Amino acid sequence: MTVSEQLSELDKIFAHGDLNTLFQPILSLSEQRIYGYEALSRGPSTSPLHAPLPLFSAARQCGRLGELERLCRKTACERFCALNLDSLLFLNVCPELLLEPDHQPGHTVEILARLGLPPERVVIELTEQMPISDVGLLQTALQHYRAMGFSIALDDLGAGYSSLRMWSELRPDYVKIDRHFIDGIDRDPVKREFVDSILSMARASRAKVIAEGIERSEELATLMEMGVDLLQGYLLGRPQECPEFDVQHYLVTLNRQFLGGADNLSMLLIDQPAVRADTTVPQVQELFSSQPRLSSLAILDNTQRPVGIVHRHVFSEALRKPFATDLFARKPISRLMTLDFLAVEQSCSLQQVSRLLTHRAEQRIEENFIITRNGGYLGLGRTIDVLARITEQKTSKNIRTAPASANQLL
Structure with a gap:
């Protein structure tokens, strides 16, 4: 297409707001x-x-990329709310546009306010397509978004111009591993080492890792085995205008296919009452x-969903500080x-929970984790019980597969 033809097509799109938004799911195993x-x-x-490539390429060549992205964001937010999707919304944003002098930082907030969608449910996903000359300025722009409640994701980690440097300096809440490192990861030990390094860095920076571009069951099985919790790809769900996805049915299938079936957390559940966030410290x-014997206590909101946890050793240390008893005498436990707690669904397998516990940087063996059903609080689980059950299973498996002794062979 010539530039004039591209401009004509873009004029039509902008005149009628004629864009479609597709939504691709991101699954949480835990x-x-x-x-x-x-x-x-x-x-x-x-x-x-x-197609997105010619669409955004034409807008860039015609100097209308910012205009197109604003229309994309508006359309996506409106459609997301119209579908009443109960999850986070990941919005792609080109970081170079955040650095333009005429950038309008309040534009997205105005859209969300009109729709009644809180910024806390929106993740600004940085798609690195061009080198960023001023990371410091971008950092300032993102701090503005964070102050309004948005989370930040860094897309295509490992494929961009300076993605590791951007991760180090921007400290995003999410990092999405580039499809290149997911493709064939089950057959490539170097790719597994790369992803394992990303998981280690994510623990250190308190970022959540999303593996995108999963297309084969073998890739999925490997990522699950490595402890990657957030997953995205055609194998799990293609982009759709009206996403229909039976997540519970699919996850049960995953557990049976890759994790050994119905060995869930029911046998480890401790029926421990929780308290609300406005319960006082005394x-x-x-x-x-x-x-x-109570080592941890779950803290719930008004809908009985966990919002935090109190561990005995941390609580005791806080109250041993000078004047702490007087300072917190009338304060809610939310203070x-x-x-940073682990909450997992009752239907999770022991293997899943074991991997999640292993990959947590500060999980102590005496600390409990929270068990939920459909997101609501159900009870607590003990880390030591999970480790004991896993060890028991491995020992039992080794006994069953051990070679026969000399006496048995005679």
């Missing part, structure tokens, strides 16, 4: 649900600019005093609860 949807924009089905102190 939470056994759809964690979020990535919004993917397409031009009109009859237009030569239908009330929690009394609970720990009256239950000497002392730990936000």
Whole structure:
């Protein structure tokens, strides 16, 4: 297409707001649900600019990339709310546009306010297509978005111009591993080493890792075995205008196919009452005093969903500080609860939970984790019990597969 033809097609799209938004699911294994949807924009089905590559390429050549991205964001947010999707919304944003002098930082917030969608449910996903000359300026722009409640994701980790440097300096909440490193990971030990390194760095920087571009069951099995929790790809769900996805049925199938079946957390569940976030610190102190064996206490919101956890050793250390007893005498436990906690669905397998516990940087063996059903609080599980069961299973397997002794052979 000539530049004039591209401009003509873009004029039509902008005049009628004629864009389609597809949504591709991101699954969470630990939470056994759809964690979020990535919004993917397409031009009109009859237009030569239908596919994303020619669409965004034409807008860039015509100097209208910013205008196109704003329309994409508006359309995606409106469609996301119209479909009433109960998850996070991942919005692709070209980082170079955040650095333009005429960039309007309040544009997305205005759209969300009109739709009643809180920024906390939106992830700004940086798609690195061009080298960034001023990372410091980009960092300032992202701090502005974070202050408004948005989370930040770095897309295509390992494929960009300086993605590791951007990760180090921008400290995103999510990193998405480039499809190149997922393709054939089951057959390539170097790719497994790369992903394992990414998981280690993510633990250090408290970022969540998303493996995208999963297309084969062998790739999925390998990633699950490595402890990757957030997964995306055609194998799990293709982009759709109206996503229909039976996540519970699919995850049960995954557990049976890759993780050995129905060995879930029911046998480890501790029926321990939880408390609400507005419970006072002295009330929690009394609970720990009256239950000497209680090592952790889940904190719930008004909908009975976990929002934090209090571990006895952390709680005790906080109250031993000078004047702490007086300082927290009337304060809610939300002031002392730990936000970095592990919550897993009851239907998760022991292997899944074991890997998640192993990959947590600060999980101590005496600390409990939270068990949920459909996101609601069910009870607690003990880390030591999971490790004991896994060891028992491995020992049993080794006994069954051990070679016969000399006496047995005679």
